[in-house]
Amino acid sequence: MHGPDNLARLREVLAQDFDVDPAAVIPEARLEEDLDLDSIDAADLVVRLKELTGKAVRPGAFRSVRTVGDVLRVLESL
Amino acid sequence: MDDVEKAIRGFFNSVIRKLRFSDREHVREPPVPENGVTSLYRFGRLLKTEFFNSLPITRPASLRGPVAAVGYGWRWLGTALSFVLFGAGSILLGIVVVPLVSLASRDPAQRLQRVRGIIGGALRFFIVVTRHAGLMSYEVEGLENMVAGRSYLIVANHPTLIDAVFLLAFFPMADCVIKEGMARNFFTRHLVRAANYIPNADPVALLDAAVARLKSGRSLILFPEGTRTVPGAPLCFKPGAAAVAVRSGRECLPVVIRCEPMTLSKSDRWYRIPPRRAGFSISVQPPVAPAQVIGAEPVSRYANRSFNAWLQAYFSARLAGPG
Numbered sequence: 001m002h003g004p005d006n007l008a009r010l011r012e013v014l015a016q017d018f019d020v021d022p023a024a025v026i027p028e029a030r031l032e033e034d035l036d037l038d039s040i041d042a043a044d045l046v047v048r049l050k051e052l053t054g055k056a057v058r059p060g061a062f063r064s065v066r067t068v069g070d071v072l073r074v075l076e077s078l
Numbered sequence: 079m080d081d082v083e084k085a086i087r088g089f090f091n092s093v094i095r096k097l098r099f100s101d102r103e104h105v106r107e108p109p110v111p112e113n114g115v116t117s118l119y120r121f122g123r124l125l126k127t128e129f130f131n132s133l134p135i136t137r138p139a140s141l142r143g144p145v146a147a148v149g150y151g152w153r154w155l156g157t158a159l160s161f162v163l164f165g166a167g168s169i170l171l172g173i174v175v176v177p178l179v180s181l182a183s184r185d186p187a188q189r190l191q192r193v194r195g196i197i198g199g200a201l202r203f204f205i206v207v208t209r210h211a212g213l214m215s216y217e218v219e220g221l222e223n224m225v226a227g228r229s230y231l232i233v234a235n236h237p238t239l240i241d242a243v244f245l246l247a248f249f250p251m252a253d254c255v256i257k258e259g260m261a262r263n264f265f266t267r268h269l270v271r272a273a274n275y276i277p278n279a280d281p282v283a284l285l286d287a288a289v290a291r292l293k294s295g296r297s298l299i300l301f302p303e304g305t306r307t308v309p310g311a312p313l314c315f316k317p318g319a320a321a322v323a324v325r326s327g328r329e330c331l332p333v334v335i336r337c338e339p340m341t342l343s344k345s346d347r348w349y350r351i352p353p354r355r356a357g358f359s360i361s362v363q364p365p366v367a368p369a370q371v372i373g374a375e376p377v378s379r380y381a382n383r384s385f386n387a388w389l390q391a392y393f394s395a396r397l398a399g400p401g
Contacts, residue, residue, distance in 0.1 A: 037316060
């Protein structure tokens with residue numbers, strides 16, 4: 001999977017399930033401050049990504065995630 | 079003859095000199111050369127000063143008189159002893175009592191019931207002992223707001239270290255979330271497993287487990303702040319508890335905990351005991367269902383957020399009001 005692919009996917013998920021403006025989803029965007037996602041949203045996002053990729057996400061893999069770029073890195077490491 | 083005279087004069091002169099010398103107080107003593115005895119003595123003095131300076135017993139200025147001082151000293155000692163009691167009791171329960179009870183109970187439901195009963199009993203014993211020792215006082219009201227056999231999300235503010243002790247003493251059959259470390263620690267892991275508490279390892283798993291426990295008809299204790307209140311700062315509820323409430327649809331049982339004078343808060347060291355005995359007030363409020371507050375909105379992040387905001391305002395208002 002390529003990076004841009006994942007970014008497009010993440011944009012779609014965030015727009016559909018979390019009402020986030022796709023234009024705001026750039027690698028530098030911070031989940032909490034810029035995209036207004038709280039810790040529960042982050043947990044739900046992990047679940048959604050798990051469903052989408054069909055891969056098991058290591059518990060705690062998302063613990064240090066702060067930005068969209070961090071999410072993409074976790075997705076690529078799967 | 080001259081020699082004798084000289085000698086006598088010399089002797090008197092030296093005595094006079096000595097006398098003069100000792101008369102002059104401001105003259106510094108000549109430095110005593112260090113030997114084994116003096117260095118030991120100096121070390122002792124150093125140690126003593128260091129020791130007394132380092133002692134955490136700094137009596138507040140408001141405490142005057144021998145009775146108050148004795149009371150303060152006792153509460154300090156008693157606080158230290160109660161920590162020892164709590165630790166020793168946890169170890170005894172964790173590696174002796176609970177494993178034995180687990181072995182003796184075949185049926186898992188019965189085992190859970192027994193183990194939680196024992197933990198609740200031990201915590202009530204702890205509360206009674208510390209209260210009768212004069213270390214704290216407490217009053218509890220509104221326990222009748224909880225109808226036996228119903229499932230509630232018990233939400234409480236978290237001012238002190240011992241809030242969970244009170245809550246588990248009053249609601250021993252409720253589930254609660256514990257630090258993941260306790261699920262692994264040698265002394266507590268049997269206890270945690272047998273009591274089936276939820277470790278706070280992974281946020282996704284925690285959220286799912288919390289909702290699942292409530293839906294299976296159990297009650298659950300959560301501190302929405304996630305950690306003890308920062309003294310002086312406004313309440314800050316994390317979204318987790320509200321999300322569990324909204325997703326499970328269970329009634330919330332708000333428990334407002336106050337402590338005056340404050341003790342064992344996030345910024346207090348355990349040995350900085352308050353000038354007066356700490357008084358706790360634990361007030362169980364009537365249950366509130368999320369749907370009553372946010373309407374029949376479907377489960378969404380907006381529902382979470384508005385219920386969390388409501389809950390935080392609810393507690394803030396009650397904590398700001400008169401005791």
